Amino acid sequence: MRKMLLAALGLFVAATTTAAPFAWQGGAKAAVSLGYDDGLDSQLDHVVPALNKRGLRASFYVPINGPTLPARQNEWKAAAAAGHELGNHSLFHSCSAKGPGREWVQPHRDLDRQMAAQVQEQVIAANTWLQSLDGRTRRTFTPPCLDMQAGGQDFAAALRPQFVAYRAAGPGLVTDTAQLDPYAMPVYFVEGMNGAQLIDIVEQAAAKGAVVSLLFHGVGAEHLSVTREAHDQLLDHLARNKARFWTDSFVNIMENARMQAGR
Template sequence: MKNLRFRACGLMGLLLLCLPLSVTAESSTWPGGARAAVNLAYDDALASQLDYVVPDLNRHGFRGSFYVPAAAPLLLERLEEWRAAAAQGHELGNHSLFHQCDKQRPGRDWVAPHRDLSQVPVQAFAEQVALANDFLFLVDGETERTYTPPCGDVQVGDRDYLTPVKPLFLGAKAIGAGGVTPSMESLDRFGITVAVPSEVSGEELIAVVEEAARRGTMANFTFHGVGGDYLSVSREAHTALLEHLAAHPERYWVDSFVNIMRHLQDH
């Protein structure tokens, strides 16, 4: 996974969902009359997220979403820091128990054989996802949660496992396919697409939220490493995005994915 980069439609095309810019913005549905909702999410429970991301988000008063595999070593190793992040308003989202992915798909040589999702019965994996919710409850005490499927895989072989676990969540993300929601009218809360930035500039990240504001919809990011780890963006690029969002509170509502899903559910 470490060499994953945006390619289809070009880098900016995929970030912006490969859609034209001349689209009329929808009426604002966001708190404070903001033009777009923005979720900053971070997968896999990585050290750079605790070292850099949480302090940077706190500095700007933003709440992010951290999708934590329940068996991630860093979850137990730095448990109190994750608990502190949750107490500060950051979301600990479900990212399954063992972060299993379908090894049979192209480019999945890095998946260990014992973590091959294609070899797991659907019901067994659904039970693991439910168990991950229970484990995260012991960390943060929260009962409402959202989900990001590892590697974006929502099937076990050719069998859907997402449908059986939908009642456990307020919403779920679909990895890749672009970070700008094209329309709120056709929104699927269990298939909200995200940008997965790696080695991009601050200007490219800012372009995503600006396009969401033009459309009056949502911008969703799924970062991994920031200033380190893998699938990384630089701290400079990440900081540029945060500073842009902070400079325009009238334009962007930045919040955790679970809070955005609660808002959509209520409205």
């Protein structure tokens, strides 16, 4: 019994000593990742200029069949040159067609009809395409629809060496190094939220010293959108409080977080 208690105590001490609060860049209280999926026109028309104006950096997850390609690829190059991340969102935005609200998934883009190896090849090819735009080899991945199985098999685990991190879990905050799983980082789906709700999320992160990731699609247009007013209210809050919020690309934030966690 004594040995069992000592062993349990050792596990408890190890668990408690390996957890450490994050120390964010510049003494910030929270690391804020703004991510924009699907390569939409509103992101180039409004979001990139709004971020640049305020000196904020974000991540844009651009599938190569996105609506802004190829006609606006020079604008994506300019966004990357300004410090924004072009994140991987696969070649063709394939998702599972199962479940409510997935009627839009076309049969040839249904992950349930594809092989894991096939999807892996597409994701790696998307990395090559993105590198041709920004010249970078370090980036992050957001699986479309956060689906990580193809044909009933996990396709994402084998791709981990290709990426710094995945945005791949439901909403939540990561508050210390022990909680950090770079390949299951939580993300808030923010469609329909107003400015006060968006600001409340980042303030919760600041209160806990956390990393927080927000997932946008359309801004003032297109699908799963928020209004421009709500988006600008959030950006204004982050810009006014740069000492408290480190707002940067997901790849930069996750490289920093992984270094702190020793992972």
